[in-house]
Amino acid sequence: MPSLKDLKNRIESVKSTRKITKAMQMVAAAKLRRAQEAAEAGRPYAERFNAVMGQLAASVGSSESAPKLLSGTGSDQTQLLIVLTAERGLCGGFNGNIAKLARYQAEKLIAEGKTVKILTVGKKGREVLKRDLSDYFIGHVDLSEVKRLGYADAAGIAQDVLSRFDAGEFDVAKLYYSKFESVISQKPTEQQLIPAKFDAPEEDAGSSTIYDYEPSEEAILADLLPRGVATQIFSALLENGAGEQGARMSAMDNATRNAGEMIDKLTIEFNRSRQAVITNELIEIISGAEAL
Amino acid sequence: MAMQFELVSPERKLASVEASEVQIPGADGDFTAMPGHTPMITTLRPGYLKVVSGSGTQEYFVTGGFAEVSAETASVLAERAYARADMTPELQAELIAEAQKAHETAGSDDSAKLLDDMTAGVALT
Numbered sequence: 001m002p003s004l005k006d007l008k009n010r011i012e013s014v015k016s017t018r019k020i021t022k023a024m025q026m027v028a029a030a031k032l033r034r035a036q037e038a039a040e041a042g043r044p045y046a047e048r049f050n051a052v053m054g055q056l057a058a059s060v061g062s063s064e065s066a067p068k069l070l071s072g073t074g075s076d077q078t079q080l081l082i083v084l085t086a087e088r089g090l091c092g093g094f095n096g097n098i099a100k101l102a103r104y105q106a107e108k109l110i111a112e113g114k115t116v117k118i119l120t121v122g123k124k125g126r127e128v129l130k131r132d133l134s135d136y137f138i139g140h141v142d143l144s145e146v147k148r149l150g151y152a153d154a155a156g157i158a159q160d161v162l163s164r165f166d167a168g169e170f171d172v173a174k175l176y177y178s179k180f181e182s183v184i185s186q187k188p189t190e191q192q193l194i195p196a197k198f199d200a201p202e203e204d205a206g207s208s209t210i211y212d213y214e215p216s217e218e219a220i221l222a223d224l225l226p227r228g229v230a231t232q233i234f235s236a237l238l239e240n241g242a243g244e245q246g247a248r249m250s251a252m253d254n255a256t257r258n259a260g261e262m263i264d265k266l267t268i269e270f271n272r273s274r275q276a277v278i279t280n281e282l283i284e285i286i287s288g289a290e291a292l
Numbered sequence: 293m294a295m296q297f298e299l300v301s302p303e304r305k306l307a308s309v310e311a312s313e314v315q316i317p318g319a320d321g322d323f324t325a326m327p328g329h330t331p332m333i334t335t336l337r338p339g340y341l342k343v344v345s346g347s348g349t350q351e352y353f354v355t356g357g358f359a360e361v362s363a364e365t366a367s368v369l370a371e372r373a374y375a376r377a378d379m380t381p382e383l384q385a386e387l388i389a390e391a392q393k394a395h396e397t398a399g400s401d402d403s404a405k406l407l408d409d410m411t412a413g414v415a416l417t
Binding site: 038042044045046048049052056151210211212213214220223227230234 | 301302304320331334335367369
């Protein structure tokens with residue numbers, strides 16, 4: 001039976017924990033709004049880009065001269081998994097879920113006899129994957145110093161990935177991140193980055209505009225494909241950013257509520273113990289008086 | 293007659309206006325898109341983009357990207373874009389330095405061309 005003093009201390013400590021989680025929830029809510037705005041603002045570019053790339057890929061894609069970024073190296077032996085996670089924890093299962101999906105896929109590929117390489121972006125995913133898959137790590141991108149996510153950050157990662165591709169380090173690259181569906185739901189997603197995949201334009205949509213290309217289709221495609229990699233990484237980072245804050249907000253909301261419940265329980269226990277102490281004292285006094 | 297002009301960068305939409313003509317620094321040379329232009333897609337070189345609309349002329353500096361022009365629309369998807377007013381000497385120097393650095397690491401003809409275009413484009417003030 002804990003003493004009254006102990007209980008009092010515990011109640012105080014849970015109360016301050018509740019204050020912290022409450023504050024974190026509010027901060028996450030504010031950051032979430034900003035992250036959502038950023039994700040929203042990035043959407044027109046990505047949509048346009050993909051539409052144009054879809055058209056280009058459809059007209060050039062099948063030809064022999066298609067760039068390797070589009071047609072692939074003809075093999076899928078070496079796979080690069082790019083795992084995007086948050087830099088900070090305390091956001092529920094957010095990082096864990098992405099890492100879990102990546103680990104599951106990595107183990108499946110290893111079982112199939114493929115060579116797996118892993119590039120991690122974000123500290124938390126790396127920490128989770130380090131336990132089982134650290135032998136496959138080929139690099140890490142640290143974004144913890146980045147205050148506001150910019151396209152330049154994504155371009156840097158893309159450049160790293162592309163130079164590895166040019167050096168023939170891998171055949172297929174896949175991106176793992178979390179799709180922001182709502183504040184309470186973020187879905188871990190796998191997306192193929194290289195060879196590039198674009199939704200083919202709908203044939204019957206009446207969008208049969210025939211474009212002139214300047215310089216040539218091939219030259220444009222060769223110029224745009226590397227940008228496409230950066231664009232996809234950028235949108236994934238933005239989705240992740242919004243998802244992280246959303247996950248943290250709901251995790252902190254839960255934590256705040258749990259702390260509240262715990263305080264209630266401890267307070268009841270505290271009152272009971274106090275009552276028990278008083279009763280005990282009374283019994284002692286009364287039995288002492290009776291003995292005389 | 294007017295065409296819908298849009299300038300978007302990966303981070304945000306910079307402009308969406310009704311324009312009567314848009315001068316675009318294409319990779320193979322500058323051209324002006326006007327309503328009724330034949331549909332075309334072109335890559336961009338660093339340079340100034342000039343938008344003439346009912347409310348006056350706006351200028352933006354783009355570092356690269358591509359443009360999609362059709363009879364009624366002109367969309368420019370720029371890697372990075374700045375309004376004319378934001379082009380401070382520091383920013384110009386920074387852009388040139390970046391191109392210079394990219395050229396040193398890559399050392400290819402493409403990066404050399406980019407550096408030349410950047411230097412020339414920035415100088416056009």
